[in-house]
Amino acid sequence: MITGTRTGIGKALAEHLLDVGHVVVGCSRRPATIEHPRYRHHEADLADVGQLKAVFRSVRQEYGKLDALVNNAGTSSMNHFMTTPDEVSRRIFDINFFAVLNCCREAVKLLRKSTEKSSAILNVSTVAVPWAIEGQLSYSASKSAVEQLVRVMSKELSVFGIRVNGIGLPPVHTVLTRTVPRPKIDTLIARQAIPRQCTTADIIGPVEFLIGGQSEFITGETLFLGGVH
Ligand SMILES: NC(=O)c1ccc[n+]([C@@H]2O[C@H](COP(=O)([O-])OP(=O)(O)OC[C@H]3O[C@@H](n4cnc5c(N)ncnc54)[C@H](OP(=O)(O)O)[C@@H]3O)[C@@H](O)[C@H]2O)c1
Numbered sequence: 001m002i003t004g005t006r007t008g009i010g011k012a013l014a015e016h017l018l019d020v021g022h023v024v025v026g027c028s029r030r031p032a033t034i035e036h037p038r039y040r041h042h043e044a045d046l047a048d049v050g051q052l053k054a055v056f057r058s059v060r061q062e063y064g065k066l067d068a069l070v071n072n073a074g075t076s077s078m079n080h081f082m083t084t085p086d087e088v089s090r091r092i093f094d095i096n097f098f099a100v101l102n103c104c105r106e107a108v109k110l111l112r113k114s115t116e117k118s119s120a121i122l123n124v125s126t127v128a129v130p131w132a133i134e135g136q137l138s139y140s141a142s143k144s145a146v147e148q149l150v151r152v153m154s155k156e157l158s159v160f161g162i163r164v165n166g167i168g169l170p171p172v173h174t175v176l177t178r179t180v181p182r183p184k185i186d187t188l189i190a191r192q193a194i195p196r197q198c199t200t201a202d203i204i205g206p207v208e209f210l211i212g213g214q215s216e217f218i219t220g221e222t223l224f225l226g227g228v229h
Helices: 008-019 049-063 086-111 137-160 182-191 200-211
Strands: 024-028 039-043 068-071 119-126 162-169 222-224
Touching: 008 024, 008 200, 024 049, 039 049, 049 086, 068 086, 068 200, 086 119, 086 137, 086 162, 119 137, 119 200, 137 162, 162 200
Parallel strands: 024 039, 068 119, 119 162, 162 222
Antiparallel strands: none
């Protein structure tokens, strides 16, 4: 299951996993942009707990288990904190942190039923956390909370054979970043040890590794791409 599959990174991941033979459940607020016999889309606002629970109820009824959950759906707002309205910060936390927490809670019941060697949760973070980028206070704080969730949850879920990791991304060209001025993106890319823009193709391999059996001894880690430290 991948959240936020209508556009961007989530869509590219879903399409790849379908290509290599997996059954993929996706969701977003708006209708699906993927048509595939092994793809099932749910329209839901994950910030609404009732809608979120309904998605997992349907997954349980249809499949009875999950092998992996990728918490990809997210939002951002770039502004000086002095001019960021309270409701904007709360909405960011609702989607980027509370929806992730609630998806994990619902998914655990299905991940425990997985017949794979170990089932996995993967959360998406950002360079805005280690680089403490100005203008992204609420966004980076919500993703910092997700990175802490990774560390704590990895311990709390190991007893169930569920691993919890994160993937930290530098700028990728998607709907989320299309309004960020190009010079700002270029400045961030220049800080990477590998100074070129990350693409969805760069993300697919690490995601497959972190949700698959080859990483069965890795949990509680957030892996950053592009060399950001
Ligand atoms: N792009 C980057 O440079 C970058 C860098 C670091 C980290 N990230 C992270 O990567 C993840 C994916 O971002 P992206 O760049 O691919 O952005 P995107 O193209 O805007 O995709 C976000 C997806 O999440 C869905 N979504 C948003 N709010 C939702 C909600 N409340 N309920 C359900 N679905 C929701 C959107 O569909 P609907 O609009 O239909 O709901 C869309 O499918 C995010 O967590 C983001 O923080 C991105």
